[in-house]
Amino acid sequence: GAVVSQHPSWVICKSGTSVKIECRxxxxxxxxxxxxxxxxxxxxxxxxxxxxxxxxxxxxxxEKDKFLINHASxxxxxxxxxxxxxxxxxxxxxxxxxxxxxxxxxxxxxxLSVL
Amino acid sequence: xxxxEQHPSTLSVQEGDSAVIKCTYSDSASNYFPWYKQELGKRxxxxxxxxSNVGEKKDQRIAVTLNKTAKHFSLHIxxxxxxxxxxxxxxxxxxxxGKLIFxxxxxxxxxx
Numbered sequence: 001g002a003v004v005s006q007h008p009s010w011v012i013c014k015s016g017t018s019v020k021i022e023c024r025x026x027x028x029x030x031x032x033x034x035x036x037x038x039x040x041x042x043x044x045x046x047x048x049x050x051x052x053x054x055x056x057x058x059x060x061x062x063e064k065d066k067f068l069i070n071h072a073s074x075x076x077x078x079x080x081x082x083x084x085x086x087x088x089x090x091x092x093x094x095x096x097x098x099x100x101x102x103x104x105x106x107x108x109x110x111x112l113s114v115l
Numbered sequence: 116x117x118x119x120e121q122h123p124s125t126l127s128v129q130e131g132d133s134a135v136i137k138c139t140y141s142d143s144a145s146n147y148f149p150w151y152k153q154e155l156g157k158r159x160x161x162x163x164x165x166x167s168n169v170g171e172k173k174d175q176r177i178a179v180t181l182n183k184t185a186k187h188f189s190l191h192i193x194x195x196x197x198x199x200x201x202x203x204x205x206x207x208x209x210x211x212x213g214k215l216i217f218x219x220x221x222x223x224x225x226x227x
Contacts, residue, residue, distance in 0.1 A: 032213060034214070034215065036217075042219075042220070043204060043217045043218065043219045043220050044159070044204065044217045045217075046214060046215070046216060046217075049213065049214065060116075091156070093158060093159075095215075097213075102146070102147035102149075102164075102166075102208050102210075103147075103149070103161070103164070104149075104215055106158040106159055107158065108157070108158050109156070109157070109158055111156065
């Protein structure tokens with residue numbers, strides 16, 4: 001089956017620093033990837049849709065200048081949390097689908113802790 | 116935009132009993148409805164899904180029903196086992212946006 005790899009699996013950083021999270025589709029090409037954020041004991045909230053070769057589409061309430069998304073190739077999307085603060089601490093998870101199909105394949109997630 | 120409501124938020128059953136989780140969605144253009152099981156700190160695992168042209172689907176102890184008119188779909192787990200204990204999420208996909216929107220989640224506890 002399709003595999004989505006996400007790195008790092010966890011990261012601890014100081015407040016004010018930036019953190020980059022990578023999401024790769026290993027055995028298929030993904031023109032579209034999705035980034036979700038999940039706070040403890042809550043649901044997965046869609047942050048943005050990452051489109052290869054074009055700008056990401058952000059959900060309402062998500063700051064595009066704070067959560068930078070780059071989808072430079074058909075197999076890689078990155079999410080950069082800029083100037084991270086403790087309230088950005090969360091579980092970030094990416095997903096991708098094979099073109100023309102509805103099923104989403106999820107990365108393993110990144111637990112971000114901002115001190 | 117699409118909104119998915121899920122109930123109950125917590126569910127406790129005795130081993131061997133059945134568990135039912137219900138979801139409603141708002142966008143009539145939604146056409147794909149997956150259910151996920153998520154363990155703490157892990158990625159969601161797809162357990163069953165259903166498309167809008169089907170009313171019911173079953174896979175061993177798990178079944179999903181869909182009522183398009185009411186915009187309602189449900190997950191049924193029969194003969195529950197302690198290892199079924201986890202958080203379950205429903206979701207709805209809309210083809211025109213490509214987005215998958217999740218319900219709030221249900222914490223299922225199966226007591227031995």
